[in-house]
Amino acid sequence: MKNPQCEEAGIDDGTMLRLRDVNKSYHMAQEELHILKNISLEVSKGEFLAILGPSGSGKSTLMNVIGCMDLADSGEYYLDGIAIHRTKEKALTRIRNQEIGFIFQKYHLIPTYTVMQNIVMPLLMRGMSYQEAAESCMDTIRLLGLENRMEHKPSELSGGQQQRVAIARALVGRPAILLADEPTGALDSSTGKEVLALFSQLNRLGNTIVMITHDLGVAKNASRVVRIVDGELQE
Amino acid sequence: MRLKELLRIVWINIIQNKFKVVLTSIGIVVGAATIVMVIAIGRGGQMEVAEQFKNLNAGAIDISYELSADARESRQSGSGQTAGGGMERAVPDMGGGFPGAFATGSADSGSAGTFGGGGLPDMGNFEGGFPGGSQDGGGRPDFGDFGNFGSDFIMSGGFDMSDRMNQEQITLSEADVEDIEVFVPGISAVSISYSSRTSVEGGELEEAVTYTVAGVKENYAEMSNLTLEMGEFITDSNDENTEKVCVLGAQAAKEIFGSALDAYDSILYIDERPYVVNGILSEMGSVSSGISPDQAIFIPYSTGIKYIAGDNPNPTVTVIAEDVSDVETVIANIETVLADSYPNAEFTVNDAGSKMEAASASNDTLTMLLVAMAAIVFIVGGIGIMNVLFVSVKERTNEIGILKALGCTKKDILLEFLFEAAAISVIGGLLGVGFSFGITPVVERLQVRVELSAMGAVMAVCFAVITGTVFGFYPAWKASRLIPVEALNQE
Numbered sequence: 072m073k074n075p076q077c078e079e080a081g082i083d084d085g086t087m088l089r090l091r092d093v094n095k096s097y098h099m100a101q102e103e104l105h106i107l108k109n110i111s112l113e114v115s116k117g118e119f120l121a122i123l124g125p126s127g128s129g130k131s132t133l134m135n136v137i138g139c140m141d142l143a144d145s146g147e148y149y150l151d152g153i154a155i156h157r158t159k160e161k162a163l164t165r166i167r168n169q170e171i172g173f174i175f176q177k178y179h180l181i182p183t184y185t186v187m188q189n190i191v192m193p194l195l196m197r198g199m200s201y202q203e204a205a206e207s208c209m210d211t212i213r214l215l216g217l218e219n220r221m222e223h224k225p226s227e228l229s230g231g232q233q234q235r236v237a238i239a240r241a242l243v244g245r246p247a248i249l250l251a252d253e254p255t256g257a258l259d260s261s262t263g264k265e266v267l268a269l270f271s272q273l274n275r276l277g278n279t280i281v282m283i284t285h286d287l288g289v290a291k292n293a294s295r296v297v298r299i300v301d302g303e304l305q306e
Numbered sequence: 307m308r309l310k311e312l313l314r315i316v317w318i319n320i321i322q323n324k325f326k327v328v329l330t331s332i333g334i335v336v337g338a339a340t341i342v343m344v345i346a347i348g349r350g351g352q353m354e355v356a357e358q359f360k361n362l363n364a365g366a367i368d369i370s371y372e373l374s375a376d377a378r379e380s381r382q383s384g385s386g387q388t389a390g391g392g393m394e395r396a397v398p399d400m401g402g403g404f405p406g407a408f409a410t411g412s413a414d415s416g417s418a419g420t421f422g423g424g425g426l427p428d429m430g431n432f433e434g435g436f437p438g439g440s441q442d443g444g445g446r447p448d449f450g451d452f453g454n455f456g457s458d459f460i461m462s463g464g465f466d467m468s469d470r471m472n473q474e475q476i477t478l479s480e481a482d483v484e485d486i487e488v489f490v491p492g493i494s495a496v497s498i499s500y501s502s503r504t505s506v507e508g509g510e511l512e513e514a515v516t517y518t519v520a521g522v523k524e525n526y527a528e529m530s531n532l533t534l535e536m537g538e539f540i541t542d543s544n545d546e547n548t549e550k551v552c553v554l555g556a557q558a559a560k561e562i563f564g565s566a567l568d569a570y571d572s573i574l575y576i577d578e579r580p581y582v583v584n585g586i587l588s589e590m591g592s593v594s595s596g597i598s599p600d601q602a603i604f605i606p607y608s609t610g611i612k613y614i615a616g617d618n619p620n621p622t623v624t625v626i627a628e629d630v631s632d633v634e635t636v637i638a639n640i641e642t643v644l645a646d647s648y649p650n651a652e653f654t655v656n657d658a659g660s661k662m663e664a665a666s667a668s669n670d671t672l673t674m675l676l677v678a679m680a681a682i683v684f685i686v687g688g689i690g691i692m693n694v695l696f697v698s699v700k701e702r703t704n705e706i707g708i709l710k711a712l713g714c715t716k717k718d719i720l721l722e723f724l725f726e727a728a729a730i731s732v733i734g735g736l737l738g739v740g741f742s743f744g745i746t747p748v749v750e751r752l753q754v755r756v757e758l759s760a761m762g763a764v765m766a767v768c769f770a771v772i773t774g775t776v777f778g779f780y781p782a783w784k785a786s787r788l789i790p791v792e793a794l795n796q797e
Contacts, residue, residue, distance in 0.1 A: 138711070164714070164715050167712065168714075173711050180708075181709075183319060184318065192709070197713075200308060
């Protein structure tokens, strides 16, 4: 997926994600809200990073920028060697599909689809047939213990199970990075612990994970924690 | 995304929202049903026209006379006082000075006027069979000399006759037929007929029923392309002897006697007089000279005039032009000949070609009206689809955000919503076609001919898909343009 034109000389192959002086503002009415202020961050391949911050600190905006769902106003962003800040919308769509696995606080499963249909969706978007996609995601489904839930609708599952489905969906495309936005925010504490244990397991399997949370207890599961306060990053 | 997988997603969405899909497609159902019915009724109308006129000779010209409205009123108010005022017929080939001698037929006079108009040249041409007699006198007195003739013609009293057309009762006669035969070139046949609604009894009828009774000549059958199932048609001999014989239309025979066989050689009472059924027509299914032969009863012309027509028969002279392309010329010549005989009369002339064109044009107008209606229904249905899709996009904004976050392209989202709109339309179109097939018997019960066709069904579904896709495009486009972050955070 690496685009030679977008590759930046000097980026270490061991760096999965690099932000340099990233700024992001929103215009609300006539006021300009400076959300991200000169954010610089590096995440190595295979690292499990937690970005910790209170509500309104700008962590979700940072997540959107890292997840290529929003573009920074200024600064540079490289993801697995790709210069995201110079990439057009069409290529960003492909990057979201192939390089990033999203895990959301509210799971964001499509309610009318079955578990299997939700999980294979990123693969279908790559042009695979349903059959091929279903076959290629069986390992992930087994890993997450969802074998007996494949024909269920999300509404028929518990919160923890739904989050497992969301994690399976994020993993099936074998993305370069997993982005988790408050992954335990909607779960009870024991289920949350299970999910965090799963994250640690995935990290040990070599997955790079960036997790955003407001909960220090959750953040402690990561191998590195950075804080974001009023749009500024503090190691 | 592969087309098959895209269609699978569309299918899932439709299955999950069956009720909404059906409700959304109602406009399209009605539109598609309308299209099918428009085409079917249009085709039915065309076939009806074709069938009605299939036996009609394209060169046929019907000539009849109608009293002007004010004259009709005047005659009605003065009825009972009229005596001999009617101008029955002028003498053809009378020469120049004669027209001024036509009586205006003052309705209140009845007295013989003076014949004041110059001489009557070439009186030798005047035949004894001149239609005369008073309005209430009936009959055709055989005036032997011109002295009697004067009693039927009243001077105009000096008013400008050219401004007062169709003031007098005129009865077209066999003499007019002869005039046309002699003086109008390019015609192959001429006949005179008249028809009236007359009560009929006999056979299996439990009470008197009104039928169209037509007094016709022998050549009427050939001119109207009538064929007989059994027996023979009215003959010249029947006509000359004023015989009380009749020929029944196929439907009339069936209604009155149960079958053609039972009808043949039976006695039928027309206006309380017995007639022998001499023949039964084959099923014709067409209209000839304004008469539906299947439901008519034909009698000799002279018999009809004598026993049924009453005081004011209104016969029709039918002329067949040898060459259809000469119909207009023939009409002009007929009018010239008749104007010679009746200078103050304007005749109603209808040619079959014009009738066919008028019927066809009328049918086309109806079809256009229905097409316009179908177009409106489709537009309304399309707006309904657009509205529902907008709501659907709004409802599914979060889903669209998820798809975008997962890497779904704008094109795939556009196609997904477009296919959904098209699928709703196809479902609506198919339901509409089914609905139209279902209501066809009901429409047919309303005496509207419906000819369903595969082409109509295909067109309806095509129109439905086009409507759904066109009206579904904008909501689909809006969905594809949603910003991922905003869509994802939409509750």
